[in-house]
Amino acid sequence: MLSHVPVLLGSGLIAGSYAFSLQFTSPTTCCSLLGTEFNGESKVFSPQSAEYGPLNTYWTPAAQQSPTCIFTPANTQDVSRAVKLFTRKNCQFAIRSGGHSYNPGWAGIINGVLISLSDIDDVTYDSQTGLASVGAGSRWTNVYGALLPYGVTVLGGRNSDLGVGGYLTGGGISYYANERGWATDNIHSVEIVLAGGRIITANRTQHSELFRCIKGGSSNYGVITKFVLETVDASTPFNAVSMRYPASSTNEVLAAAYNYCTGGSDSDPKSHVIFSASINGTQEYFNNLLMAYNGVFDVANPAPIFEPYFDGTIPNPTPFVFAANTTIKYATDWLSVRQAPGTRYTMGTVSIYADVELFKTLRNIWIAETTPDLQAKSGFFTEFAFQPVGQKWIDFSASRGDNSLGITSPIVVVWTQPRWNSASDDVDMVSYVNRMLGLFEQAAKDAGKFANLKYLNYGGRNQDPIPTYGQQNILRMQLNKARYDPLNVFGRLVPGGFKIPGF
Template sequence: MISLDLITVALFAAQALALSDSLCNLLQSQLGEKVFLRDTVNLTTVIENYWSAQPQQQNPACVVLPTTSADVSTAVMILGSGLNQGLSYCHFAIRSGGHTPDANINNIDDGVTLDLQNLNIVQPNAANTLVAVGPGNRWSDVYAVLDPLNLTVVGGRSETVGVGGLLLSSGMSFWSAKYGLPCDNVFNYEIVLANGSIVDANATSNPDLYRALKGGSNNYGVVTRFDLRAVETGLFWGGVAFYNVSSLPVLVKAYTDFSRSANYDPASQITLLHGIHDNTSIVMMHQHYTEPVTSPPEAVFANFSGDVANTFRVDSLLNFTIELAAPTDNGTVRKAFVTTTFKNNAENLQGFVDLCNATIASLISIPELQFISSYQPFGQYISSHANATGGNLLGLDASDGDRVLVGLTVQWQGVENDDIMTTALQKLIKDGNELAASLGADDDYVFMNYASKWQDVYGGVGAANLEEFRRVSLEYDPTQLFQIGVPGGFKLLEPTC
């Protein structure tokens, strides 16, 4: 362990340097070649591109690329000591895969970006019941190791999404109807706390922290390893179906019937999507069936017939995640996620589809506009699995019934259009929520993985759960390093500086 007295002396001895540089030089003195200063190297040559332009264009004073949890501990102690001294440039961001599109979440201007890309273990245990996975992996890295072993984990469905961000938000998986949300399939977290200690959080060790990390984002520490439930699997059926735009109302009705808990087949997973892509209106549906069959039972997807083309086949999980990955453009396009949640109601869903189409029409002149709205079943067949692994604080109660999870993925060019896009998206969500309330289909849950920075994620978990999230934060991070020193993301408390 590095001495805090040594850190304090070194910080004050560096007064001749800009404060941001003094911290970066101190980090470099302790971590050597794992620290890259912007004044000595082009940082884009040592880290992978971000998914969107907003974080890609940010300019941290330095980037730390730890290779061990001990490295992370050292960095956190240095940064925490700087914050305690009241320095202005000791704020930092934590990056797993860099897929969140907003600025100031996985990158930072003038502070320190802690990039976890080299914490990339993927190791099943001897019994093939758990898989140790590092936060620096993307899901394609995980499945490339596990597919040949006929194993998988309850993880992401897009190859470019990072492990850390998905699991600490909650996530959604092809296997969620069978096993629950990805966060509910983490059996142990190895985490570096604000004081630099490296601890495990699981059902028996630090169980309150274990529950809070399921949807806890970056509020409690830096997770350096996830131990995930291993699931036996092999090749399975799935693909993407494409429809005429005129089919959308019929698909909306079929979707709401399909998604009800009473008749849901837990091996199935669908996502209905519509919008505009490359100046063309599109309607499509992801359909997957995770049992080892050459085709699903005929009745499962029977009401989604009428496609004009599809990619249905038996294939590996890795190949399906490659197919569903959003196009990468090396961080050159501005992007946004936005979300809302409704009760499963066909009239309301069709109304929201109409609102989306009106929003697209109002934005059609924005350069390189892409606007996709997606709808996923989010029934009790998913959230009911949480208690089997100690529960969570997400507020997904059985009494709330079945939900529709809405995710908007939008992109455009030009920073001058940011405010126009944000205003339009905020109005869409406001109008959609008001429509839902008028039909008794409103729901206050906000799915963190798809949320925009202006959305109140923790406001939807319920007062008692929010209080517990905050209590655990104060217990394990009494100096509130991860509330104040890590300003990006969805915070539990209002920052004080």
């Protein structure tokens, strides 16, 4: 027996809250029912099968789970049949695109079925419309590779190994962000399997509210099987540079960062800079900037926006041009090798308003919290990073009908990301990140520079990004959740991932 109880949240918003007395069907039974449904089609794999291990490999082993079986649909119809079965039989499941989420249980599950979208990875380009159709299980390297012969590309991961599905439904920061906003705002339409297995297309005119909610809504509304994406010209050379400065250059780095975060990115939106610092084991930290330029670039004669980084204004630069007048695919493939899979990893985020003193304070918190006992852990590496979300970025997103993230004025997204080797250090490393995030947030509030957004794609397992989108956006998401998933299938039966409040 199922009952739907509307409740008033503290904010005065109305949300759906669902009380269920239905038991979940045992995962073994769900896998067996799925096996019967797809009998003879080699799409349901048990832990004993040869296919299970490779399908259950994640970018970071910290995200690894042990699903009861793994289902690899070949197309949207397969996803629909499975979701229909799960809805009817009350089977728990998880959805995985590239499996780059570092949070265990987000794109994996312990007792339940894992839907791995890896076989839904077609990429096609329509030169008439200028739109690319991308299967939701693709990785960006395949997408970029398939589109380059047409002289176009799409907004996707800066690391090309990321999956399409999680990245796009979380927002998506790409190298083109200063020109073209969040990647999610470059989606033209989606094909989505709703609870019960119904397949619909959502875009700015059809199911437009759902379309908006998906942009930042992660897995809360259904399984997206296809993204139709706007493309951008890729005929000009693409450049990317890793800049290194010693710790002694920090004040100048942060002064340049402040300029870039307060109008710099808008003054030349073809530019892109991530300001980071890293500590490798017990070594001293250094500043490491990831810079990119969508256009011709020459270290000896850089675009004006980049001059201070090369002309000695910031002392002791060591540039390493890892993608010299080449393609987005080359630059992002390079990063996927540099950010190789296999180490334990987590991440967490806050957002602030630009302030050079606050940059220093946050940086100092990161250094102080990186204590010698942590540094001594096997494989220890930590990074503190930030980048601006400027006005042009926001304006472009608004021009495409907006999203759910609730950003209306420039902010700076801040994140920290450690790596380590041993599972026995997971608890210490996650509390290290949680401790820093608490201190970052307090410092930002003390400075009067706290911005609400916790960027979903950088959210840690103990963070709750969707409530940071603001009351109006949350209300719209709740209303559409109740409309498109009235039984809360994607909350109740999908235990992992970031959820909409009340669901």
